[in-house]
Amino acid sequence: VTVAESGGGSVRAGGSLRLSCTVSGFTFADSDMAWYRQIPGSECEMVSSIRTDGTTYYLDDVKGRFTVSQDDAQPKMYLQMDTMKPEDKAVYYCVPLPPQPLFAASCAKLSNALDAWGPRTLVTVSA
Numbered sequence: 001v002t003v004a005e006s007g008g009g010s011v012r013a014g015g016s017l018r019l020s021c022t023v024s025g026f027t028f029a030d031s032d033m034a035w036y037r038q039i040p041g042s043e044c045e046m047v048s049s050i051r052t053d054g055t056t057y058y059l060d061d062v063k064g065r066f067t068v069s070q071d072d073a074q075p076k077m078y079l080q081m082d083t084m085k086p087e088d089k090a091v092y093y094c095v096p097l098p099p100q101p102l103f104a105a106s107c108a109k110l111s112n113a114l115d116a117w118g119p120r121t122l123v124t125v126s127a
Contacts, residue, residue: 001025001115003094008121015084019121021077021094026116028052028070028077032097035068035079036110037090037123044107048079049097061087084125091120 007019019035034049048068049057056068067080077094095114098105102113111117 003096003116003118005092005094005118005121008092008123010124010126011084013084013086013125013127015125016080016082017084017123019079019081019092019094019123021079021118023075023077023094023116026096028072028075033070033077034095034097035077036093036095036107037088038093038107039087039090044093044105044110046103047092050077051097081123084123086125086127089123089125091122093118093120 002024004022005019007017009017011017029052032049032051035047036044037047038044045059047059047062048066050068050070058066065083070077081088096116098110098114102110
Protein backbone atom coordinates (compact mmCIF):
# COMPACT_ATOMS: atom_id res chain seq x y z
CA VAL A 1 0.00 0.00 0.00
CA THR A 2 1.64 3.20 -1.13
CA VAL A 3 0.79 6.76 -1.95
CA ALA A 4 2.91 9.34 -3.70
CA GLU A 5 2.24 13.05 -4.01
CA SER A 6 3.38 15.32 -6.82
CA GLY A 7 2.64 18.71 -8.28
CA GLY A 8 4.05 20.93 -5.59
CA GLY A 9 6.12 23.98 -6.38
CA SER A 10 6.27 27.72 -6.07
CA VAL A 11 3.49 30.10 -7.00
CA ARG A 12 2.63 33.72 -6.39
CA ALA A 13 -0.30 34.69 -4.20
CA GLY A 14 -3.48 34.47 -6.23
CA GLY A 15 -2.05 31.71 -8.40
CA SER A 16 -2.97 28.04 -8.72
CA LEU A 17 -1.38 24.62 -8.34
CA ARG A 18 -2.76 21.12 -8.73
CA LEU A 19 -1.46 18.38 -6.50
CA SER A 20 -1.72 14.76 -7.60
CA CYS A 21 -1.73 11.62 -5.51
CA THR A 22 -1.00 8.24 -7.04
CA VAL A 23 -1.99 5.18 -5.06
CA SER A 24 -1.13 1.52 -5.35
CA GLY A 25 -2.21 -1.51 -3.41
CA PHE A 26 -5.74 -0.23 -2.92
CA THR A 27 -8.46 1.61 -4.81
CA PHE A 28 -10.59 4.65 -4.09
CA ALA A 29 -13.62 2.36 -4.02
CA ASP A 30 -12.12 0.80 -0.91
CA SER A 31 -10.80 3.83 0.92
CA ASP A 32 -11.86 7.30 1.92
CA MET A 33 -8.97 9.66 1.24
CA ALA A 34 -7.65 12.92 2.63
CA TRP A 35 -5.14 15.68 2.01
CA TYR A 36 -3.20 16.90 5.03
CA ARG A 37 -0.66 19.67 5.27
CA GLN A 38 1.96 20.77 7.73
CA ILE A 39 2.59 24.50 7.80
CA PRO A 40 6.07 25.44 9.06
CA GLY A 41 6.07 25.54 12.84
CA SER A 42 2.68 23.85 13.10
CA GLU A 43 1.26 20.39 13.32
CA CYS A 44 -0.59 18.49 10.60
CA GLU A 45 -4.07 19.62 9.68
CA MET A 46 -6.64 18.00 7.42
CA VAL A 47 -7.17 20.21 4.40
CA SER A 48 -9.74 18.13 2.57
CA SER A 49 -11.21 14.67 2.36
CA ILE A 50 -13.26 12.69 -0.09
CA ARG A 51 -15.21 9.62 0.86
CA THR A 52 -16.11 6.64 -1.28
CA ASP A 53 -19.66 8.00 -1.59
CA GLY A 54 -18.30 11.28 -2.96
CA THR A 55 -18.85 13.32 0.19
CA THR A 56 -16.19 16.00 0.58
CA TYR A 57 -14.84 18.05 3.45
CA TYR A 58 -12.78 21.24 3.38
CA LEU A 59 -10.91 23.13 6.07
CA ASP A 60 -12.63 26.50 6.55
CA ASP A 61 -9.50 28.36 5.39
CA VAL A 62 -9.59 26.67 1.98
CA LYS A 63 -13.33 26.50 1.30
CA GLY A 64 -14.13 28.01 -2.06
CA ARG A 65 -10.47 27.93 -3.11
CA PHE A 66 -9.50 24.24 -3.07
CA THR A 67 -11.25 21.36 -4.81
CA VAL A 68 -10.62 17.67 -4.21
CA SER A 69 -11.37 15.10 -6.90
CA GLN A 70 -10.53 11.57 -7.94
CA ASP A 71 -9.96 9.72 -11.20
CA ASP A 72 -10.80 6.11 -10.40
CA ALA A 73 -9.41 4.88 -13.73
CA GLN A 74 -5.89 6.16 -13.06
CA PRO A 75 -6.18 5.86 -10.00
CA LYS A 76 -5.29 9.34 -8.87
CA MET A 77 -6.58 11.92 -6.44
CA TYR A 78 -6.16 15.63 -7.02
CA LEU A 79 -6.22 18.82 -5.00
CA GLN A 80 -6.83 21.85 -7.18
CA MET A 81 -5.64 24.91 -5.27
CA ASP A 82 -6.78 28.29 -6.58
CA THR A 83 -6.47 31.83 -5.27
CA MET A 84 -3.58 30.69 -3.19
CA LYS A 85 -2.35 32.62 -0.17
CA PRO A 86 1.08 32.80 1.48
CA GLU A 87 -0.40 30.93 4.45
CA ASP A 88 -1.00 27.92 2.18
CA LYS A 89 2.75 27.35 2.21
CA ALA A 90 3.23 23.85 3.62
CA VAL A 91 4.19 20.30 2.85
CA TYR A 92 1.16 18.41 1.64
CA TYR A 93 0.38 14.72 2.13
CA CYS A 94 -2.27 12.48 0.64
CA VAL A 95 -3.35 9.68 2.92
CA PRO A 96 -6.16 7.23 3.48
CA LEU A 97 -8.66 8.99 5.72
CA PRO A 98 -7.72 8.05 9.29
CA PRO A 99 -10.27 6.94 11.88
CA GLN A 100 -12.19 9.91 13.28
CA PRO A 101 -10.28 10.00 16.61
CA LEU A 102 -7.12 10.68 14.60
CA PHE A 103 -8.49 13.46 12.39
CA ALA A 104 -6.58 16.09 14.40
CA ALA A 105 -3.62 13.90 15.33
CA SER A 106 -0.02 15.00 15.06
CA CYS A 107 1.98 14.21 11.94
CA ALA A 108 4.01 11.66 13.90
CA LYS A 109 0.93 9.87 15.17
CA LEU A 110 -0.66 9.85 11.73
CA SER A 111 2.44 8.49 10.05
CA ASN A 112 2.60 5.68 12.61
CA ALA A 113 -1.09 4.86 12.40
CA LEU A 114 -1.66 4.87 8.66
CA ASP A 115 -0.68 2.11 6.27
CA ALA A 116 0.27 4.66 3.63
CA TRP A 117 2.20 7.86 4.30
CA GLY A 118 3.72 9.43 1.23
CA PRO A 119 6.94 11.33 0.67
CA ARG A 120 4.96 14.66 0.65
CA THR A 121 5.16 17.56 -1.73
CA LEU A 122 6.23 21.11 -0.88
CA VAL A 123 4.11 24.11 -1.80
CA THR A 124 5.49 27.63 -1.52
CA VAL A 125 3.40 30.76 -2.05
CA SER A 126 5.06 34.13 -2.32
CA ALA A 127 3.31 37.39 -1.60
